[in-house]
Amino acid sequence: MNRENIILIGMPGSGKSTCGVLAAKALLKNFFDTDLLFQGLEEKKLQDIIDENGIEYFLAAEERTILSLDINATVVATGGSVVYSDKSMEHLKKSGKIIFLNLSYDTMVDRIKNITTRGVVVKKGDSLKDMYNERLPMYQKWADLIIDCDNNTVEETVAEIVKAAEK
Ligand SMILES: Nc1ncnc2c1ncn2[C@@H]1O[C@H](COP(=O)(O)OP(=O)(O)O)[C@@H](O)[C@H]1O
Ligand SMILES: O=C(O)C1=C[C@@H](OP(=O)(O)O)[C@@H](O)[C@H](O)C1
Ligand SMILES: [Mg+2]
Numbered sequence: 001m002n003r004e005n006i007i008l009i010g011m012p013g014s015g016k017s018t019c020g021v022l023a024a025k026a027l028l029k030n031f032f033d034t035d036l037l038f039q040g041l042e043e044k045k046l047q048d049i050i051d052e053n054g055i056e057y058f059l060a061a062e063e064r065t066i067l068s069l070d071i072n073a074t075v076v077a078t079g080g081s082v083v084y085s086d087k088s089m090e091h092l093k094k095s096g097k098i099i100f101l102n103l104s105y106d107t108m109v110d111r112i113k114n115i116t117t118r119g120v121v122v123k124k125g126d127s128l129k130d131m132y133n134e135r136l137p138m139y140q141k142w143a144d145l146i147i148d149c150d151n152n153t154v155e156e157t158v159a160e161i162v163k164a165a166e167k
Contacts, residue, residue: 032075080120
């Protein structure tokens with residue numbers, strides 16, 4: 001088995017979790033959603049960490065979670081805010097191929113209806129558009145490969161992830 005990880009990054013709602021698990025199945029790899037480990041370590045839902053501890057704490061705790069990862073042969077769905085930590089991104093990059101699931105701003109907004117409960121990191125005073133514009137070049141910078149997901153079904157994105165992983 002190829003031991004390389006396939007690491008999915010991208011805006012909230014881009015399908016990292018939904019498509020990641022299906023791609024893992026198709027690739028005969030394990031699947032790992034870093035949000036679940038993060039919540040488990042903190043013993044709190046992501047939104048509660050943001051509300052009760054603030055964004056700075058949230059990002060530091062997310063970084064601790066990512067740096068604790070020692071896995072291989074796994075499709076990894078990261079949280080959208082992972083790109084705020086260079087250390088986390090370097091750690092992930094060492095372990096495999098980074099795929100950016102790219103979405104337009106409008107599609108992101110359409111997908112994330114539950115913005116106040118799903119635990120998205122938006123800095124104080126910033127709009128969702130500010131968050132989008134700030135992050136886009138960060139995802140692009142770390143990506144080994146970019147998949148444009150706006151007009152894709154889940155199955156099409158999964159097929160593109162599988163193709164990219166097998167390259
Ligand atoms: N074509 C599509 N690809 C991926 N997700 C889609 C698509 N169309 C609708 N969705 C929905 O968008 C949401 C994607 O959320 P999720 O997988 O949690 O993304 P992420 O983990 O990147 O935040 C899910 O509710 C999914 O059902
Ligand atoms: O984009 C973000 O700021 C976040 C997205 C969430 O994950 P998804 O990208 O899986 O929605 C979660 O990790 C975290 O609460 C922050
Ligand atoms: Mg997710």
